[in-house]
Amino acid sequence: MLKAAVLDRLWARMSERGDFPMLSQSLRTTMAAMNNEELDYSSLVQVVLSDFALTQKVLRLANSAMYMAFGGNITTVTRALMVLGMDAVGHLVVGLKIVDHFHHSVPRRIDAKLELNRTLLSGCVARKLTEHGDLRAGEEAVVCTLMRQVGKLLVVFYLDAEWDQIRRQVETGIDENAACEAVLGVTFEEIGLEAAIRWRLPETIRAGMVDYDPQADEPRQVQWLRAITRYSTEVAEVLSAPNLADTQREMHIVQLAYRYNRVLGTDPDALVEMSVALAREEAGDSVMREIAELRANADAIARATLDxxxxxxxxxxxxxxxxxxxxxxxxxxxxxxxxxxxxxxxxxxxxxxxxxxxxxxxxxxxxxxxxxxxxxxxxxxxxxxxxxxxxxxxxxxxxxxxxxxxxxxxxxxxxxxxxxxxxxxxxxxxxxxxxxxxxxxxxxxxxxxxxxxxxxxxxxxxxxxxxxxxxxxxxxxxxxxxxx
The missing domain is CATH 3.30.450.40 (GAF domain)
Known part of the structure; x- marks a missing residue:
């Protein structure tokens, strides 16, 4: 009951900012459209079309190399739904809305921008990991990965004073979640799960947000989602860590690959190759292009200029x-x-x-x-x-x-x-x-x-x-x- 009261008070404070209730309503509307029992595409299409920038981003990703084998030359959101499926596109929209909200709300503080970029990068890692598999599961994994960071992002963006207190405790060697609980009475994970509940995200997403425990007695799909979110988050932290030599970076990535390869069902060498490639490509701006694709603001795809x-x-x-x-x-x-x-x-x-x-x-x-x-x-x-x-x-x-x-x-x-x-x-x-x-x-x-x-x-x-x-x-x- 105490934690529930803390979360209610926290939500009320965040809701004082006009943009936060708008995000909540937007995500609830998207989930309602996805859950339409009659498989009525028009509800979800309307959600996407109501935002020109979102429309362009959905079409761009639907036509990206990752999805080309499933369709290609997709010019309408309805066609994207037909080819990729309601769940894949719906989760893609949820992920884009979360990313866009924080991107447009980002304060000038460097630490807030850093946390947002780490979150974006973790989403890119999750998408890379799942790009050759089931579309629905892949986009679910991306949303789980983003949502795993949401609790922390909400504190960073909306509770400046408390975030400063948490940072000071972390600098003394205390774990971030423990510092958050000491200051706010709840952990980052609990805040993120509360957001998922209030935004009416499905149980699959909420289950996938929980920390990965190899000993947990959970369904294989849940364990896979948790491993994806944890692995993607840890890789993003390694990739974005300052003052880390390339050899140290690669050593950390190798360790992560061998820790998670079995539950992810991926050869550890392939995991290392993919993750190290991301690290090497940072200089070539490849990862930033991935991020820019998620954050793009109404830059129309080429076919939008057709007559x-x-x-x-x-x-x-x-x-x-x-x-x-x-x-x-x-x-x-x-x-x-x-x-x-x-x-x-x-x-x-x-x-x-x-x-x-x-x-x-x-x-x-x-x-x-x-x-x-x-x-x-x-x-x-x-x-x-x-x-x-x-x-x-x-x-x-x-x-x-x-x-x-x-x-x-x-x-x-x-x-x-x-x-x-x-x-x-x-x-x-x-x-x-x-x-x-x-x-x-x-x-x-x-x-x-x-x-x-x-x-x-x-x-x-x-x-x-x-x-x-x-x-x-x-x-x-x-x-x-x-x-x-």
């Missing part, structure tokens, strides 16, 4: 590569994100026709779209508005000036109530094998965007994408018709 037609074409190729029996949810998320990113739209929304003859918004991306979805829908019966014109059409229509009084008269009330800032928008009808329209893909630029048009070539690419979507609806309809 809209090419980017939409890349999404179309992703759709063509999918079998017709693919679930509609991920397919619509992929198409919606392709259009959003390709044209730089403010938001996209997909309306799907239901048996009753109504079109209801199924998913969408962009600011405040998720909250608006339940209010968006219309009856298929004809009304003299632009949405009914679109579902009666065989190709998309583009409304250049939605603010024109004549056009305002053609916008239905349900739309104007929920989306009142559209400057211009496109409506793409989706038909299933010459049937009537079964869905409608909407994308817009808001008033915050400069006026622009959609070119004929861009519209042709959009129409091709809409036609490709019809294949998935046709298969879903056929399966429904043959169902007992």
């Amino acid at each position: 809209p037609e090419t980017r939409i074409g890349a999404g179309l190729e992703d759709l063509r590569a999918l079998p017709s029996q693919n679930a509609l949810g991920p397919v619509l998320a992929l198409a919606s994100e392709t259009v959003l990113a390709g044209l730089g739209f403010t938001r996209t929304i997909v309306f799907v026709r239901h048996g009753s003859g109504t079109f209801k918004a199924k998913l969408g991306f962009g600011p405040n779209v998720e909250a608006a979805l339940p209010k968006l829908g219309f009856d298929a019966a004809f009304e003299p508005d632009v949405f009914h014109l679109a579902i009666a059409n065989s190709v998309g229509i583009f409304i250049e000036n939605a603010r024109d009084p004549k056009m305002l008269a053609r916008l239905p009330q349900w739309f104007r109530r929920s989306i009142d800032d559209a400057r211009s928008f496109v409506l793409l009808p989706i038909a299933a094998e010459n049937q009537s329209t079964v869905a409608l893909l909407y994308g817009d630029w808001s008033l915050t965007h400069e006026p622009r048009r959609i070119s004929q070539r861009e519209m042709a690419a959009l129409n091709s994408l809409a036609r490709e979507l019809g294949r998935f609806f046709a298969h879903a309809a056929a399966m429904e018709a043959t169902a007992p």
Whole structure:
């Protein structure tokens, strides 16, 4: 009870800084999206797309050499989820959010920057160790490694006076965790575990954060995670240790490799080679490039500079590569994100026709779209508005000036109530094998965007994408018709 009271008081003090509650909420939102029981990609995609810098970093890592064998040329977050899996991408996002938070909150104190860099480096070691194995397990290991350092980082970043007291005790030869407990009443590990609980990280992550004990009676996966986090942390400490000769550095790494190789399931010589290579490459800036990749701020990947037609074409190729029996949810998320990113739209929304003859918004991306979805829908019966014109059409229509009084008269009330800032928008009808329209893909630029048009070539690419979507609806309809 005493420790619980100490942790509550500690949390209250840290929460006085406005950025800390934001991190907590962000991580809880990410975990909720990952734990969606219906495997709805759109929730996690929305979390990533809401942060431009995070989007670029996820795409960059998904296209890095480490993941190339699993996909390559990934241009959308939805495609990354399809290829790499919900857990791998979700844990990747959690790791990036933790790193970014401390990177942007870093005080000018040299010791705080040093602790952050050690944490980043330990994450790089964990990623190197796991890059040829199971993606989910690898990203879990990276998150465990980062979270193992979080307790210490929280003290360094948010409790300056207490950190100074801890440092003074450490300088007298006292162990860091013992010094932390003497000053705060809890250890760094307990603070980190409390963070994991409050951020609703899964039990697997929390178990992997605990210190490795070779004699512990734990499942093999838990012991493996604990060994990865401990080994990565210790290697990072050796790599970042000041005034250490190369021969001493390598000797320490050899000792670590032989201590952990059995539980890690890796040949000790291979462990030494990988770790020593990291040490040698520091001078060549290789490790720092790894770190910079995690810390990069909105530096768009090269394909982000492609023209809209090419980017939409890349999404179309992703759709063509999918079998017709693919679930509609991920397919619509992929198409919606392709259009959003390709044209730089403010938001996209997909309306799907239901048996009753109504079109209801199924998913969408962009600011405040998720909250608006339940209010968006219309009856298929004809009304003299632009949405009914679109579902009666065989190709998309583009409304250049939605603010024109004549056009305002053609916008239905349900739309104007929920989306009142559209400057211009496109409506793409989706038909299933010459049937009537079964869905409608909407994308817009808001008033915050400069006026622009959609070119004929861009519209042709959009129409091709809409036609490709019809294949998935046709298969879903056929399966429904043959169902007992």
